[in-house]
Amino acid sequence: MNSRHLALKILVPVCTFLVGLYVQIASVDKIVSLVRNEWRLFLHLFIILLIMQALVIIVLSIFLSEVHAGRKDMTDLLDSAVRQSGLKAEFVEEDDGDNAGKTYEITRNLIEKAQHSLLFVDFWVKSNNYHAKKPTVQKRRQDYYDSIISQLKKHQDHDGDQPFHVRMIQKPDQLEADLVYSGHLKECCEIQENCKTVSVVKIAPPCIHAHFAIIDERYVIWPILSSGPDGSGLRRHGALIFDDPNKYLVNRLKAIYTMLDKVAQAYQPNTISIPAKSN
Numbered sequence: 001m002n003s004r005h006l007a008l009k010i011l012v013p014v015c016t017f018l019v020g021l022y023v024q025i026a027s028v029d030k031i032v033s034l035v036r037n038e039w040r041l042f043l044h045l046f047i048i049l050l051i052m053q054a055l056v057i058i059v060l061s062i063f064l065s066e067v068h069a070g071r072k073d074m075t076d077l078l079d080s081a082v083r084q085s086g087l088k089a090e091f092v093e094e095d096d097g098d099n100a101g102k103t104y105e106i107t108r109n110l111i112e113k114a115q116h117s118l119l120f121v122d123f124w125v126k127s128n129n130y131h132a133k134k135p136t137v138q139k140r141r142q143d144y145y146d147s148i149i150s151q152l153k154k155h156q157d158h159d160g161d162q163p164f165h166v167r168m169i170q171k172p173d174q175l176e177a178d179l180v181y182s183g184h185l186k187e188c189c190e191i192q193e194n195c196k197t198v199s200v201v202k203i204a205p206p207c208i209h210a211h212f213a214i215i216d217e218r219y220v221i222w223p224i225l226s227s228g229p230d231g232s233g234l235r236r237h238g239a240l241i242f243d244d245p246n247k248y249l250v251n252r253l254k255a256i257y258t259m260l261d262k263v264a265q266a267y268q269p270n271t272i273s274i275p276a277k278s279n
Contacts (some may be wrong), residue, residue, distance in 0.1 A: 086246040093238040101137035103223060103239035104144040110215045111147045117164055118151065119214040121257055123206060124171040125227045125234055138180075145184040151193045152199050164197040168260050169267065170206040189267065204264040208256055217250050219243060 092103050097114040111118060165264065167188065185201060193200045213221040220242040227234040244250050 006045065020117065024031060054057070058226070064173055070151070087248055088239045088243040091238060092241060094236050096134075098136075099138035100134055101236075103221070103241075104137075104140040106138075106241065107215075107221050108147040110219050110221070111144070111151060113241045114151055114216050116160075116216045117162065117214070118148065118166070119257060120167040121208070121212050121253075121260065122167065122169045123209055124169055124212055125225070145180060148184070149187050149191075152188070156191075156195050156198055158195075158198050160197065163197055163200045166257075167199075167201045168199075168257060169201070169203045169263060170208070170260065171203055185267065201267040202261070202264040203267045204260040207260055212253055214250055217247060217254075218245055220249055220253065 079130065090101075092106055094100055152165055155164045165188070167185075188199050188201050192201060211223050211225065215221070216242055220240075222242070224237040224239060225234065242249055248256040
């Protein structure tokens with residue numbers, strides 16, 4: 001039994017006993033006689049109130065200690081679960097300043113270090129404002145796609161059971177894309193024609209309304225995006241970056257990819273249309 005429980009079991013009965021004892025001593029006759037001496041009545045009542053107040057403070061402090069201990073126990077439990085799973089997460093925020101497009105840069109760094117696999121699942125959203133982004137964002141985005149192509153060229157001798165690079169595009173009936181994205185898909189398809197063990201691009205009906213990337217079956221990039229109903233307000237708020245050495249999250253996301261793959265079709269470059277750039 002810990003000290004808090006012991007204090008609770010001892011102090012509460014003791015204080016209750018003292019109050020009861022005092023009230024018993026102050027019998028009816030005593031109270032009648034005390035009425036004649038108001039100052040003594042006030043003194044006795046004041047003592048009773050002090051005892052009651054002390055009792056409330058003691059009980060409240062014990063209760064708060066228990067609450068704090070419960071929160072600590074819950075925190076320790078969560079920390080233990082995190083340690084056992086090995087999963088680490090970081091949120092990288094983007095804004096309109098120097099952090100604009102920062103998640104592209106972080107993802108590019110991970111892609112450049114990839115040794116085994118790159119898996120991307122896209123949820124296509126119509127947008128006509130890619131060309132309007134800041135030059136810094138445009139460069140970071142272009143460098144991100146260029147790093148993928150560089151890795152595909154580097155791993156052209158890949159002979160594993162699964163392609164080194166897979167991109168699954170969840171799309172509606174008509175797919176429109178900007179020059180950067182469509183150009184990247186075209187390069188992927190050209191590499192795919194020469195070596196299907198390196199790169200595969202597929203399309204599938206929408207299933208999960210999210211984008212994610214899995215790098216080397218360990219790192220998960222989950223961008224946080226929003227868009228307006230007319231497609232004009234696509235915005236990248238940042239990304240969750242997970243380090244998942246034990247593959248708890250990776251395996252769940254790969255299961256989603258497998259579900260998409262069952263209904264997917266090979267992507268053809270002529271299925272994409274590029275909207276005209278507005279002034």
